[in-house]
Amino acid sequence: MDNRNLLLAFVLSVVLILGWEAGLRYFYPEAAITTQTPAKGKPADGATSAAAPAAAPGAGNLGGDAAVRPVDLKTALGGGNRVVIDTPRVTGSINLVGARIDDIELKDYRETVKKDSGPVHLFTPEGTPHQNFAEFGFVAGGQRQPSNALWQADGAKLTPSTPVTLSRTDANGLTYRVKFAIDADYMITATQSVTNAGAAPTVVQPFALIKRTSVVENAAPSVVHSGPIYSSDAVAAYDVSYACGWSLFSSCHDLTTDGTYSVKGNTDWVGFTDQYWFSALVPGSKNAGVEFRSLSGKLYRADVLYQPVTVGAGQTATQTTRLFAGAKESVLLDRYEDGGIAQFGAAISWGWFWFFEKPILWLLRHLNSLVGNFGFAIILLTVIIRGLMFPVAQKGFASMAAMKAVQPKMKEIQERFKDDKQRQQQEIMKLYKDEKVNPLSGCLPMLIQIPVFFALYKVLVLAIEMRHKPFILWIHDLSAPDPAHILNLFGLLDFTVPAGFLAIGPLAVLLGITMWLTFRLNPSAMDPVQQQMFAIMPWILMFVMAPFAAGLLLYWVTSNLLTVAQQSYLYSKHPQLKAANAAAEKQKAAKG
CATH class of the missing domain: 2.70.98.90 (Beta-galactosidase; Chain A, domain 5)
Structure with missing residues (x-):
């Protein structure tokens, strides 16, 4: 279930980033910024009171x-x-x-x-x-x-x-x-x-x-x-x-x-x-x-x-x-707006999600004032977000544990009504209700991260506060792609590689590795097609995300590391999940 959740979260994130606003502007052109209410404060100098x-x-x-x-x-x-x-x-x-x-x-x-x-x-x-x-x-x-x-x-x-x-x-x-x-x-x-x-x-x-x-x-x-x-x-x-x-x-x-x-x-x-x-x-x-x-x-x-x-x-x-x-500068522009423009x-x-992006920027500014580095501010932002979502993650894992517990009953229902799909679905839904199991609750942590991911992406692209802001070592601009690539030997050769499909830097490699680790910790899919998909998905993500801003990759890598730590902890609280995962791995190895 959680593997599918990760895949769903990735697909939805990419759709949001690349196509959400374009689609909204196409179908709802009036959704772009308009002035619907009078400005706060005094009118601009020389403005007349007569209707235009x-x-x-x-x-x-x-x-x-x-x-x-x-x-x-x-x-x-x-x-x-x-x-x-x-x-x-x-x-x-x-x-x-x-x-x-x-x-x-x-x-x-x-x-x-x-x-x-x-x-x-x-x-x-x-x-x-x-x-x-x-x-x-x-x-x-x-x-x-x-x-x-x-x-x-x-x-x-x-x-x-x-x-x-x-x-x-x-x-x-x-x-x-x-x-x-x-x-x-x-x-x-x-x-x-x-x-x-x-x-x-x-x-x-x-x-x-x-x-x-x-x-x-x-x-x-x-x-x-x-x-x-x-x-x-x-x-x-x-x-x-x-x-x-x-x-x-x-x-x-x-x-x-x-x-x-x-x-x-x-x-x-x-x-x-x-x-x-x-x-x-x-x-x-x-x-x-x-x-x-x-x-x-x-x-x-x-x-x-x-x-x-x-x-x-x-x-x-x-x-x-x-x-x-x-x-x-958003603070300055808002100040002029408050003054009457x-x-x-x-x-x-900012687009349709300004109400979410501005708080992200506000928090990043304040975190940066504490640590003096926007890269560490992004790491702290990730920790804060994952901390706030930890109770939700706990419920998701509890739901996964409950789902594992009822799987034998589900298989029995599937066998009993294998020729009647409608009755099969009715009995499964009744089982969920009787056992108080919600199969979708495991998706919630990932779905919550999607607007955060999109908001951070827009902040990194739009906020001038992020322009030319360094992290450590070779990362001199968090709003730009990772400057070290395979094609320039990770920065050893003195030339700039255009961002593209082969612009694989250290952050992208870390993204692939940490995503692979999160997939390894999740219960294995029994479907061989799904197994192959999840085996290659981290490395596809590595290529897809490489041209994005370094700050965004830093957020995702940090989030993956926190996910690994969180999953390790929650497995200790729900040993039936860890046992199920080990059994699935053993069965997969036997088939291989």
């Missing part, structure tokens, strides 16, 4: 962008005309040409696991290989102001205590200003204003955009949404992609094919996400026109275009937009 239209207008007035000649990063940042950005967590600069924030480095995160690698460069200027930037400007008289216009700054450095205002005046006497302020984390507030010093009124529309390439250095796993993302009160947040390709998601809007996608309803925020990084515009007015646009050369844009405002002679119009450009925490695609 059911479908906000698109941002088509911004049009497409002309092609730009490629340029390397060092050259792009070395041309001058820049205002330095310096905060406790961010460094970079604002480009005075075009009022663009196109240089953002994250001080707390390295590009690679190597200690001498540079910080993550999230925003880079237009024309660079991984261009990604935000621009703030105006549409005046129906024409978008030139993106190559030179602005003047009233300060040399943007810090949390020193905002900077950019300004320029056009030939019609309109003075445009963009005041940038930044907090101690990753949020920039841009206050755009236009003052009309001319004699005639002018219609003006402030806008903000994020423009980036779809090419990223490290592609996100298939279970993680990477690309356009937004939150509104009308539709799902994850239903737009750079290119849907072979995806079966019925709600997927392919930007490459469709060209544009207009966000309907009141938009909370809009931008782009990668596995760990996130850039988003938070409109200061809910009825802004919000649109995603596909450009040439694998370039994409998220546009926020505000409603036209007539600025009379001597008058000033103001609009505020916030820009988030940083890491997807609806569903901001949904930028991390």
